[in-house]
Amino acid sequence: MTDRDNNLSRRRFLKLGSYGLLAVPAVAGLGWSTAAQAMERLSEDDPAAQALNYVHDASAAAGHPAYEEGQNCLNCLLYTDASAMDWGPCTVFPNLLVAAEGWCTAWVSR
Template sequence: MKTLNDNVSRRRFLQFGAYGLVAVPVVGALGWATAAQAATKVDENSDTAQALAYRHDAATVDHPAFVEGSNCANCLLYTDTGGDWGPCAVFPGQQVAAKGWCTAWVARS
C-alpha cells in the first residue's frame, strides 16, 4: 500500500503551494478587469442618479454643491481605469463617466 509520502514529496507540495499563491492575485485581477469592462454605464434618469444629481458631463451641472473643477476623475470614490468610464463606489456594478459629477463627490487628498 502506498502512502502519501510515496506520491508527493514535501518539496513538490511546497512548490505547488507557491504556484497557487501566485496564481490567485493574477486570476483575481483578470476577473476584476473583465467585470469592470462588462459593467453597464449609469443611466442619468435612474432613481439613484437623480437623487445624487449625477451628470455624465460636469460642465452641464447646475447644483449648489458643485465646486468648479470637480468631476468623477478627481473623486475619492472613483476607481480610475485610465479610460473615459470607470467604477464608482456609489454606483456598484456600474460605470460613471470620468468627466461626470454627483453630490457624493469627495476630493482626493
C-alpha cells in the same frame, strides 16, 4: 532524508509559493476588468442618478452649488478603479459604471 534534501525542498516550496503570490493580483485584475466590462452604464435618467444630480460631463454641473471646478468622478474617492479612464465603478451606484468625467453630489476628494 538529509539536511541538504530538506533545504532544497524548503527552497523549492518558498520559490513556488512566491510565484503563486505574484500570480494572485494578475489573475484578480483579469477578473475585475471582465466583470467591469459586463456592467451597464449609469443613465442620467436613473432615479438614483437624478437624486444625486449625476451628470456624465462635470462641466454640466457648473451651476450646482455643491460643484467646484475640477471635481469629477475620476478624482473622487468613491470611484473605485482610478485606472478606468472612460467609465468605471462607483460605490454609490453599485453594479453600474459612471463616466470618469462625470460628477454627482456624493463627490468626495481622493
